[in-house]
Amino acid sequence: MAQNHSVASPSTNSLRHKLLALPIADKLHFDPESIGAASVDYGHIVQEIPEAVLRPSCPEDIATLVAFMYNESSVPSTISARGHGHSVRGQAMARNGVVVDMTSLSNKGHGGITVSYSQSLGHYADVGGHQLWFNVLEETLKHGLAPVTLTDYQYATLGGTLCNAGISGEVFRNGPQISNIYEMDVITGTGDFLTCSPQQNADLFYSVLGGLGQFGIITRARIALRPAPKRAKWVRMIYSDFSAFTTDQERLISRHRRDRDEALNYVEGCLLLHRNAGNWISFFSPSDQPRLMSLLTEHKLLYCIEVAKYYDEQTQNTVDKDLEVILKDLNHVPEFKFEKDVAFLDFLNRVRAEELRLRPLGLWNVPHPWLNLFVPKSRIADINTGVFKNIALKNNITAGYVLIYPMNKDKWDDRMSAVTPDEDIFYTVEFLHASGFGDWQECELQNKEVLRFCKDNGIKFKRYLPNYGTEREWMEHFGPKWKTFQESKAKFDPKRLLSPGQRIFNHN
Ligand SMILES: Cc1cc2nc3c(=O)[nH]c(=O)nc-3n(C[C@H](O)[C@H](O)[C@H](O)COP(=O)(O)OP(=O)(O)OC[C@H]3O[C@@H](n4cnc5c(N)ncnc54)[C@H](O)[C@@H]3O)c2cc1C
Known part of the structure; x- marks a missing residue:
């Protein structure tokens, strides 16, 4: 009792x-x-x-x-x-x-983290669905391995990110986390325990990945591993011209097709605004900060490409040369390229470091009215003009990070529930608002303004970490996948028990 x-x-x-x-x-x-x-x-x-x-x-x-x-x-x-x-x-x-x-599940047996090898899969790990990605990372690093794709923040659970996709600057070459899963154990909405994979209960497998928790509770996933590098060259380059910024980002993500070994491992980007300077300024050394701030005062809005090239003992002598070749001829503002050399784990823990800085200041457990969009490449310039300049800059309320970086659609598997725009390259545009308790509604109003701008201008975006209130909106969100999504719900959770907080099938 x-x-x-x-x-x-x-x-x-x-x-x-x-x-x-x-x-x-x-x-x-x-x-x-x-x-x-x-x-x-x-x-x-x-x-x-x-x-x-x-x-x-x-x-x-x-x-x-x-x-x-x-x-x-x-x-x-x-x-x-x-x-x-x-x-x-x-x-x-x-x-x-x-x-x-x-999180109360046991870490023993199938709930734990077991690293294995097979000829067909190479190295992989069986991981309890409740495990934090950080724990997976820590365990696999003991074997000199790491998950193939990690997000920017390792303190979410495996089940939590697989319900969405699991994205970061590694996705352009490795795909989202959902693209790197071999098999799962799932408890469906009928209480059945099923193992699923592309070969076994494939409809459940594809439905669950990116399925917003609607079809089953993931209790174990078999994830792909790669050799873990030791360190990362971490570079930020500043742009005042949006077209140069996106042209260079797209060039950097296309490189892995020509030469995977010599390509970057990670490509992201963000907006630099006066209002959110508290977030991004600490990356730069105190001696560089004044000239950055004066460039920002001149332009009001800057763009920053953030990249990383990982290396280990074998590549430590060539990494600088490789990086130089990759980054040569980029059109950032001359002299505005900044580099750090950090341990691989420190690079992956950069958001956690931010969390530990913000917590004692009382700035972590505050409202986070985030808006995350996937925008087709053909319309990203309109986002710059209509959203960044005409909404964000004017409103001057965006105090959190604003991320913007491209991904390759062919790294996503369209049989999965996750939805992406219908173009070969699309951008993630993320307003990661962090606000005071009094003013989060202002951010919500801005989010609405952004969505209205996109709709009024026919931008065929998709929302990441989506949130809608009506069935019609969910139908639009899933588009051609809606029929399968509904059929899978009827098959695997006919009583609509699971993840009601997503408000897809439970609207009350
Ligand atoms: C600081 C921060 C940084 C982030 N960075 C990134 C990023 O870089 N990339 C990215 O893709 N996302 C990022 N996110 C978003 C994050 O990945 C998602 O919100 C994720 O769902 C959180 O995982 P969680 O374990 O906290 O899930 P919860 O919030 O606990 O749950 C999310 C959903 O998943 C369902 N769920 C949870 N566990 C299971 C399970 N085992 N089986 C089935 N359903 C389950 C829940 O019912 C719920 O519907 C970030 C979030 C934060 C707060």
């Missing part, structure tokens, strides 16, 4: 009463602290109160809950797997339902 459920005795027909009759009753929590923690996320915008929180110790506990909910028709409810709660709009919440705190 749960030690901390409330004193009021639940009516015999209530969800709580029925939950307490299950063999997992001692893992269900109803106390205000557990409920409170499951009702907020990194976004600090949405709050939904669940009925209970399940802290499973093994996947069977989750299957017990799902099977009960599937078979119980008198108290319709919902279930949300919660990874690290780093969603920004309540995607891992379940109003009046049960939130499954995935």
Whole structure:
């Protein structure tokens, strides 16, 4: 029996009463602290109160809950797997339902991280769906290996990023994280445990990847590994001209097709504004900061290409020469190229370092009204004029990072649920707003203005980490994939139990 459920005795027909009759009753929590923690996320915008929180110790506990909910028709409810709660709009919440705190799962057996090798796959790891990518990285590094694609932030769970895609500056050459999965164990919305891969239960496999948690709870994934480099040459170059900035970014991401070994490992970019200088300025040395700020004062808006070239003992003598060749003839502002040499792990932990800097200042647990768009290459210049210059610069409220970098569509698998624009190259444009509690609505208004501009100007964008309120909007979002998405929902979660916080099939 749960030690901390409330004193009021639940009516015999209530969800709580029925939950307490299950063999997992001692893992269900109803106390205000557990409920409170499951009702907020990194976004600090949405709050939904669940009925209970399940802290499973093994996947069977989750299957017990799902099977009960599937078979119980008198108290319709919902279930949300919660990874690290780093969603920004309540995607891992379940109003009046049960939130499954995935982080309580055991790290033993299939819940752990096991590195293996096979002739057909090379090195791979079997990883519990609740594991943080940082833990995966730490474990695989012991074997001199690393996951093929990592995001900018390693403190999300495997299940959490695979529901979306898992993107970063590595995607142009390695594809998103969902493109580097061989196999998964999933508990579907009917309470069944299924292993899926391109060869086995393929419809479940492709539906789950990028599927926003709608078809099953991932309890294990087999992920691709690569040899881990030791260090990274980390370079930032400043542009005042947008066309030069995007031309160079596209040139850099195309290079890997000609010569993969000599290409960069990572290509991103961002906007430099006065208002968000607090975020990006610390990369540059104190002696460089004044000339950067005066260039920014002159232009009001600058663009920064950020790249990395990894290296190890074998390549340490050639990396500088290789980098010089790759970056020669780029059209950044002369003399505005800045380089650092850092350990591979420090490079991957750069956002975590930022987190540790912001936390004591009280600037981490604040509202994050993010807007993440994928924009086709043919319209990216319109985003510069219509959004960056005419909206962001004028409003002057964008205090977080604004990322902008291109990706190659052929690194994505269109059989998966994730949706991308219909062009060979598309850009991610991410307004990573961090605001005070009083003014996040201003950022929301700006987000609406940006979306209206895109719609009014016929820009066929897709949202990443999408968030819509109506079925019509979701239909538009998924486009031709909507039919399959609906069919998979009917097959794998017919009672619409899973991930209600995404508000795709649960609109109340
Ligand atoms: C600081 C920061 C930096 C970020 N950087 C990046 C980045 O570089 N690239 C990128 O792609 N994203 C990035 N994100 C977004 C992040 O990857 C997603 O929000 C991700 O979903 C968070 O993972 P989580 O474990 O916190 O998931 P949660 O927020 O806990 O859950 C997200 C969704 O996944 C579902 N879910 C969780 N676990 C499972 C599971 N095991 N099986 C099935 N469904 C599950 C939930 O029900 C929910 O719908 C960043 C987020 C933050 C806060």
